[in-house]
Amino acid sequence: MEKQEIFEKIKAALAEDFDIEEEKLVPEAKLYEDLELDSIDAVDLIVKLKSFLPRNIDPEVFKAVRTLQDVVDAIYNLIHSTESK
Structure with a gap:
């Protein structure tokens, strides 16, 4: 899966599940400041993203995440x- 496809899936999830206007969903959008997501929303997003990931997500991976x-x-x-393993 390429980055553009991942972006489109995340964008669709945020628009549908979090009622965020699509024009706000740009790569440089800050999750907390621009998209007004809170920590509960972040967990909900990770749960939603698990559906197209090959394995469980380590929460540590997302601690440094700030933008889309x-x-x-x-x-x-x-x-x-x-894939490389």
């Missing part, structure tokens, strides 16, 4: 680190 692009990159790295 950071989420895309973290998921991309998880997917591709699994």
Whole structure:
């Protein structure tokens, strides 16, 4: 799965499940400041993303995530680190 496809899935989840306007869903959007997600929302998003990940998500991976692009990159790295094993 490529980064653009991951971004589109995250964007769709945020728009549908969190009622965030699509024009706000850009790679540089800050999760907490721009998208107004809180820690509960972040957990809900991770649960939603598990459906297209090859393995469980280590919460440590997401501690440094601040923007939508950071989420895309973290998921991309998880997917591709699994494929190379």
